[in-house]
Amino acid sequence: MTDIHTHVVFGVDDGSRSLEMSQEMLREAAEAGVTEICCTSHCRPGHRDFPRQAYEEHLAQLRAFLWEEGLEITLHPGCEIMYTSEAAAAARTGAAPTLGGSGFVLLEFMPETPWGMMQHALREMGNAGLQVLVAHVERYACLRDEFSWLEEMKDLGATLQMNAQTVIRSQGFLGDRWARKALKAGMIDIVASDMHNLTSRKPNMGEAWKVLKKELGEDRARELVEETPHRILTSRVQRRRARRWQGRETGDR
Numbered sequence: 001m002t003d004i005h006t007h008v009v010f011g012v013d014d015g016s017r018s019l020e021m022s023q024e025m026l027r028e029a030a031e032a033g034v035t036e037i038c039c040t041s042h043c044r045p046g047h048r049d050f051p052r053q054a055y056e057e058h059l060a061q062l063r064a065f066l067w068e069e070g071l072e073i074t075l076h077p078g079c080e081i082m083y084t085s086e087a088a089a090a091a092r093t094g095a096a097p098t099l100g101g102s103g104f105v106l107l108e109f110m111p112e113t114p115w116g117m118m119q120h121a122l123r124e125m126g127n128a129g130l131q132v133l134v135a136h137v138e139r140y141a142c143l144r145d146e147f148s149w150l151e152e153m154k155d156l157g158a159t160l161q162m163n164a165q166t167v168i169r170s171q172g173f174l175g176d177r178w179a180r181k182a183l184k185a186g187m188i189d190i191v192a193s194d195m196h197n198l199t200s201r202k203p204n205m206g207e208a209w210k211v212l213k214k215e216l217g218e219d220r221a222r223e224l225v226e227e228t229p230h231r232i233l234t235s236r237v238q239r240r241r242a243r244r245w246q247g248r249e250t251g252d253r
């Protein structure tokens with residue numbers, strides 16, 4: 001599996017708090033069959049810069065750990081961008097890293113963000129040449145009120161991600177009828193853990209895989225947790241374009 005939305009890098013946001021916690025999160029992910037992880041720590045352009053130096057140092061420590069332990073997980077860089085008016089510029093200049101160096105950004109909104117603002121954001125990012133993966137679509141009130149807007153988001157070019165926790169919530173898969181409908185209707189493109197720690201928001205791709213396979217069949221489950229996220233992280237054309245933008249904006253070719 002490819003887990004494209006995680007806060008496994010320690011000490012840079014509200015995710016993992018220590019090297020040891022990150023190590024255990026990675027061990028659990030490996031055990032569940034995760035082979036690729038995108039490390040999407042939070043940033044909020046114009047308000048809270050991406051903590052690049054600490055992020056890169058801690059990411060390197062985690063890669064060394066994986067190598068020493070012989071765990072077969074590839075860690076990709078990235079971040080989760082809270083939408084602001086400076087988000088597109090931050091992604092284009094590289095101030096906010098894209099997903100695995102591709103042309104995709106992981107974008108989140110405040111839960112009460114109005115639909116008009118989301119449409120504006122998706123158009124703005126598209127005009128900047130960025131492809132958007134919308135984080136945890138089940139969290140936004142306007143989409144819960146108006147199901148058809150999910151389709152409009154896709155018409156605007158967005159790829160949609162749901163959290164594994166929503167799929168496996170304690171009431172069972174039927175517990176969140178909106179989420180079930182969205183999955184069954186094919187509106188969701190990717191399921192990812194959004195893991196932050198070992199307890200309340202833990203590595204849970206193994207559990208999600210079981211539920212998705214049972215409810216949607218193996219082929220569809222594989223698309224959600226393996227094929228689509230992997231395709232994003234390895235989209236080479238987009239990656240070349242992202243490098244070109246970053247070179248142009250920073251003057252560093």
Ligand SMILES: [Fe+2]
Nearest residue numbers: 005007080194
């Ligand atoms: Fe997140």
